[in-house]
């Protein structure tokens with residue numbers, strides 16, 4: 001266990017470091033002078049020089065990078081190019097929004113999809129299974145912006161829907177639909193696979209009830225891969241909901257990053273990427289950890 | 302062998318009456334078990350034998366009224382203590398399953414839930430049926446584990462299934478099955494996956510526990526040896542029908558059905574001369590669709606006559622109370638039919654003088670060396686020494702058999718010869734030329750000289766290539782001569798013929814072949830490159846005995862025909878002895894005895910070899926062989942015992958010297974070497990006396 005942690009934490013820092021270098025390098029390749037881009041072609045030389053001075057753009061690239069790195073590590077994430085506001089405050093506020101959205105999505109998606117998957121597996125090859133399978137296939141296939149726009153037009157403004165419903169619940173519901181089909185199909189496959197294993201026969205021949213066999217024996221093993229998938233999806237829920245955030249105009253980290261890229265707002269690009277990569281890595285680590293904790297056959301380290 | 306209680310006035314514990322089991326396949330109900338009558342009385346162990354596909358497992362489970370989802374009891378009754386359980390639903394069976402009847406399955410590991418500890422799984426049964434509270438049930442689980450002679454029941458109770466050895470897992474299943482003192486036990490091939498030494502211990506345990514529990518048991522097996530050792534009565538099943546049923550003594554002394562005769566004759570037995578052929582039953586068991594209103598065995602029967610293909614023979618009762626289903630049983634009983642194996646002899650011709658083929662010097666291989674982080678954290682593990690300083694040599698036209706329990710290192714040794722595993726150190730010489738230990742560094746011609754046949758033929762066959770393509774590719778890749786397409790095609794045909802497959806098999810794909818046929822193709826593939834040495838790793842252990850006989854005969858013929866040598870690995874000494882000129886016995890990475898086959902089988906033997914030989918189940922209930930039971934499991938190769946590696950289990954251990962000093966190699970006779978502290982003449986004297994049972998003997 002300790003060994004696992006040490007290894008993964010080292011890995012996490014290496015990942016963050018490498019991504020920061022890559023992202024920084026890529027932004028240097030962007031054509032055009034950043035100061036000109038931000039302040040406009042008509043800006044006076046004084047304004048431009050001033051801008052370069054405040055954001056340390058006059059130093060050599062490598063120095064710029066190490067400055068940024070040092071700042072980031074010590075909590076000074078820089079100032080926004082656009083309005084000189086504190087990047088850390090902005091990014092963390094957006095992160096808070098993203099975390100709320102992710103939380104509600106998981107709360108909705110996990111129970112519903114697991115129930116659907118288990119029901120489909122137990123009723124394998126009956127019409128119930130068919131309906132669930134078609135439904136989950138359909139929702140996986142639908143792009144998020146389609147479902148999102150659909151929801152927005154169904155629950156049109158002015159029909160008395162409270163703000164939180166349209167601003168917060170609907171985006172979560174849209175994200176839920178994306179995860180739903182995926183997790184449900186995973187669960188169904190897992191349960192069907194476990195049901196065929198000889199230990200299920202052992203359990204039945206002990207005289208246990210169908211419910212005990214299913215809940216105590218089968219699900220314990222069948223949900224292992226599902227849990228891993230759920231843990232991994234946390235990373236996606238934090239950084240990957242750009243389309244949904246866009247449709248619902250929800251101020252999450254994903255949207256922030258897209259805006260920053262459009263405007264070449266370097267400090268925000270860097271900080272937002274770091275946050276997203278961090279959550280991806282941590283959710284992967286969490287997935288492995290959970291898997292190992294629930295599976296006595298795996299001993300970490 | 303105990304005598305069977307045959308007081309038939311008693312009520313049977315379990316009885317099948319005209320039982321018919323059907324499977325639904327493509328919307329049609331097909332009969333898998335047809336009109337079976339079978340009764341098992343208290344204290345009786347009833348053997349059920351037959352090849353795979355005979356319906357024996359289906360019958361056994363249907364006697365527990367446990368059906369696959371697509372199966373049903375079509376007609377007939379299953380009486381448990383006189384009460385018909387066949388009409389009961391699964392819901393109603395819950396009161397009986399686990400309480401009055403239980404199952405000990407073949408694959409213990411897969412039959413245990415990987416996520417729960419042993420005691421949780423055993424406790425489930427007693428909580429369910431005996432109303433025990435959790436603590437009580439846990440304590441009782443430990444008690445049950447002690448009853449199946451697990452040395453440290455407390456620790457095993459808290460373990461997870463994967464942490465235990467195969468023998469230990471099977472004991473856990475037995476403990477679980479017996480914990481409610483059921484009336485009826487189904488033992489479904491319970492020792493097939495185990496080493497012969499472990500098997501001997503488990504079989505003894507069954508006998509003792511079943512007798513103590515006043516239970517009745519159905520023992521399902523394809524292994525006539527273990528049936529002879531364990532059972533009182535035996536029923537032979539073929540194509541879902543009973544072929545014959547008798548007490549074991551009667552059945553083995555005078556089988557009445559041609560199928561039984563075939564099964565018994567296809568067993569390799571070490572006391573046969575090495576050159577006698579195994580008799581084989583041609584063909585394969587009929588599929589469900591093929592069973593018709595004729596004798597189901599007619600297509601494979603060597604003495605079938607016209608009526609056999611026109612009518613179904615009735616199940617008749619003989620004057621001495623046996624039952625048999627064959628029109629010609631009286632002729633067989635009177636020895637009027639010749640069903641004995643043909644005394645063919647294979648002549649092994651070789652003109653060239655034998656010369657040195659392969660020499661292995663001080664080969665060693667360890668697994669699991671610790672990495673840097675482990676060492677930094679100070680938790681470096683001992684490496685697992687699978688093969689430790691092993692040397693042996695082979696001549697051309699010879700067969701060396703390697704035996705040992707699982708964990709002995711025999712497979713690692715074989716694989717390092719063909720460089721599937723790279724040995725850590727040592728030298729290998731082929732025709733007196735050193736060759737690389739590393740596969741990449743071996744030139745083409747060395748690769749074609751050394752070929753391998755695996756236990757599972759699927760490992761050698763690409764499912765997307767037809768048999769012909771597979772053979773062609775091997776020929777083109779491994780033979781340096783530039784052959785024309787016609788020559789290659791001719792060679793493919795020749796190879797198929799050599800393994801007795803029709804030429805049109807070249808166009809078939811592996812999925813269309815049976816297990817035995819696939820193994821034949823794998824053998825043909827190994828010979829495609831004209832090798833000097835074929836390494837065969839358990840080539841028959843996943844096959845039925847009758848198919849095994851075919852493969853063993855084939856290997857024997859090919860050796861003569863192609864002039865190759867074999868390095869044959871098996872856990873089955875009889876299989877080894879059938880083919881090998883020389884035997885090497887491995888234990889924990891070392892060769893403890895090596896010598897000519899006859900010498901290894903006869904006295905003196907290394908104490909380990911002695912135990913291995915004695916553990917072989919004789920297919921003869923009257924043999925009354927005294928078995929030496931080895932205590933415990935093979936120790937871990939991460940933590941090798943000091944001194945003699947066998948001292949933790951050796952029944953002949955002579956004292957502290959065995960624990961402290963590595964034993965010397967002693968020459969027993971010409972080319973026969975034994976690694977033991979006991980001098981040869983003393984070994985002879987000791988082993989001529991009746992064996993001492995180790996610790997837990999009966």
Ligand code: SF4
Pocket residue numbers: 558559560596597598599600602603604605606609614626627628629
């Ligand atoms: S009935 Fe005929 S075909 Fe069937 S086993 Fe007897 S002799 Fe052979």
Ligand code: SF4
Pocket residue numbers: 908909945946947948949951952953954955959964976977978979
């Ligand atoms: S050296 Fe001792 S322990 Fe080893 S086999 Fe011989 S008698 Fe047994």
